[in-house]
Amino acid sequence: MLGRILGGRYELEEKIGSGGMAIVYKAKCHLLKRHVAVKVLRPELVEDEEFVARFKRESQAAASLSHPNIVNIYDVGEENGVYYIVMEYIKGKTLKEYIREKGKLDWEEAVRIAIQICSALKHAHKNGIIHRDIKPQNILVSEDGTVKVTDFGIARAVTSATVTMAGTNVMGSVHYFSPEQARGGHVDAKSDLYSLGIVLYEMVTGTVPFEGDTAVSVALKHIQEKVKPPGELNPDIPKSLQDVIEKAIEKDPNKRYQSAGEMIKDLQRVLKEPNGSFVIRSSDSNDMPTQVFKPVNAENRLQEGFEEKKRKRFGWVKPLFIALPLILILALFYYIGSQIYEKHFVVEDVEVPKVVGLNEQDAERLLQEHNLVMKVIERKNSNQEEGVILYQEPAEGIKVKPYSAVNVVVSLGPRKVIVPNVVGFSQRDAEIALENAGLEVGPPQYVESDKPPGTVIRQSIQPNTEVVENTEIVLVISKKPDVELIEVQEYVGLKEDIARELIEGIGLVVGKVTKDYNQEYPEGIVYKQNPQPGNKVEPGSEVELWVSLGPVPSYPKVLEIDLSQYKSGQDEDGSVKVTVKRADGQLVYEGEHALAEGIISISLEGSGVVRYIIYIDGQPVKEIQVDFTKREDAG
Known part of the structure; x- marks a missing residue:
């Protein structure tokens, strides 16, 4: 299973645990760029209907819970006979x-x-x-x-x-x-x-x-x-x-x-x-203290015994005649009421269908057939066609109440950009203008002309044309007659000092060097260059380098919320609903907490600088900024 990608997004990286029913893997979620734990039903059990039913019941039961001391369930799925649930990954x-x-x-x-x-x-x-x-x-x-x-x-x-x-x-x-x-x-x-x-x-x-x-x-x-x-x-x-x-x-x-x-x-x-x-x-009932009773003479005892027997023989008749009609009436009312309740008020949960990959109209129609409502929470550009569903919450297979909302993200299709006019620009200025417009710059062509050397004299796509983002543009550059051009070599993957020696050794100059974090290349290694390998440039031309500082540091944070400051106007024994969301609307945590708990702690994971909003009973009360590149805890 290692290396396998489930649901098109969960890549199994390593086995971290196992039990009698399932195996647990650490996995990378490629959509949300985070680590998760994936519990997979053992292969030898998938033919056993009882085990499969138990596995589904586990995911449905746990997915309905949201609490800081319960492992969160993110997703549930089945792929080619592999049953799995996606859970919060806990380091510990x-x-x-x-x-x-x-x-x-x-x-x-x-x-x-x-x-x-x-x-x-x-x-x-x-x-x-x-x-x-x-x-x-x-x-x-x-x-x-x-x-x-x-x-x-x-x-x-x-x-x-x-x-x-x-x-x-x-x-x-x-x-x-x-x-x-x-x-x-x-x-x-x-x-x-x-x-x-x-x-x-x-x-x-x-x-x-x-x-x-x-x-x-x-x-x-x-x-x-x-x-x-x-x-x-x-x-x-x-x-x-x-x-x-x-x-x-x-x-x-x-x-x-x-x-x-x-x-x-x-x-x-x-x-x-x-x-x-x-x-x-x-306490045990046998520990009751000894009680003292008054003596009773034999004659009184006989009389009381006779009357007690008489009461036992005939005493039940009168209450029975009184209670029997009342019991029958209550039973009738109960039967009628239960029938009405079951027919008109008991509503079974419905299972959320898969709508990811469907177009917006088909997805909405499918959800309506399941008595669910589609809610578009975001539209964004992607490689998918316009109108295709990119993401859904709750995930496929989760059971929810009828007419619940299913939040979806809809594709706007590939982003379109306008090609700028760079004729007459210097080669570098033209490349910067095209890259800023969201376009790719292809290998340039050099021709002799009466224009100053290094000047753009033509571009492969006419200015003001609307094209898909990242479309390649080829520039035609003026060169001096009879000038022997130098072919740029590949420096990506080399150490910075070695790349410098190679650039200067063929008659070129090291230009601007940009240092930034990079997830794929170790510190000190070149991860990008301009011009690209294979391009031919004039002697003395500059070669720009981008050098890695290593992966972006990411330190988990603990967000502490003091509930005591929200007691005003509420019963101290009451509870509040605590919600934490990213500024982009993504839900991070939601749960009920008693005010008596005082300070609660919520674990946060992320990269870079992220803004969060804290809600109490649905009302925003505080906005904080968390820098995951620093070691200190969240404020």
Whole structure:
């Protein structure tokens, strides 16, 4: 697969990971000029409909999520039987590798990592998605310390039938299973929190709580055995953190944290009150205090017993006659209401078709057939014919709500330019004028004439003619009679000092030397020249050189946004929608954040100098300029 280009834009460069279902590659996106991660379904599994369906479900589930602690999904595709999804490329390592390197983590660092994982789960649960396979191997730690949850391979939307059959259908790593997963029972948000509790246990102790020779033996331990308190393995763990871990890994789901938000609050409080006793644990009903009852004489006891039997035999009759008609009426209303709702209000998601490569009219017609709306966000020149769709968002295969907008970029066709009149110009001035007009200058022709030497006497395309950009123009140049011309050699690819020696050695002069960044040529190497190799010029003519400074430096940046300054007029426990876009309108980040999070961090990647606009709840609040060629963080 290495070197293969998927979707006409994703070039697979190197293998960076693999799992039981897919192989992950680092790839170059040639359209947006950035690195991405491409997850490809294993070739031996493409014939298995169950695996293919699971792979598609992973991409659709993950693509609906947008959160700084969840790996972003950019694209989904299938090409000649190769199923793939395109994801954000994270420079870093898995949490499992990080734990192995350090043995165990400092408890404060572990809590901060757990808060980020919990924040990702809170967002997923809010959108109706249970991860079902939280483990350190599915958590990435980037070089800047940001935690990202990945691999929604067994995640799916929560429905009333969220039940996993026991046996071979139970998936995920058994060391992090919740007891209900091990039994094949109902799985919900509290199951993810159990697995997070086991991950937190491993971070602070360096080991998982249950080990065994087989997966079955480990699963049984999750169901039956009590976990050894983490404080016995690491005495440095504060009391409050041990309480959080033990509450998260309660075998009874009703005794665990009931939501990710509830667990986040306790984890944040651990950092402030490490020895506090604020974690509320559910008590067992058998621990109720002994109650004292008044004595009852035998005669009263017999009378009460007789009356109790009478009530038990006939006491149900009257309530039944009252309740039965009411139950029947409610059942009828429920049936009628559910039928009306299903027929008129339940709308299934639709799959976005591929419109890239179609002309504008056909693309709009195809989207309308799928109950979608086409929105042209940009028209630009390209090598494609006018009206052809160059780009679409969402990508092909993503499921969206009916009548959603599909943003497209439409080709304006090749750019047209007007040929300027350069007759009478000196050769160099004519070449500059043509290049500034967007035209290519071909090898010149030299003829003897009465015009001053080096003067343009003709041009191959007449002035004021409209032509396609980059059309080649050949100039006819006046030369002195009987002057022996010198053929220019090729200097591209040579070091600057060697090129100088060769130019001067054949009787030419080194003219202007321009030094600039170049992605293809190392520092100090000539990457462009003028005149071109093979051109014949008079002795003493200048040869201009362009010398590489090496690739443009590109340093990833971290953009920090302080949400506390946007609390005015809002509930402090509320949330805001944070959006970051490039000045050209390209979406960089979008997600919901609680105001209580304070300062949030967003990773930025790019090259050169880029302007970004920050939006809070759809309103622009700040514009910043980021220079990726410098090391300092974004403002």
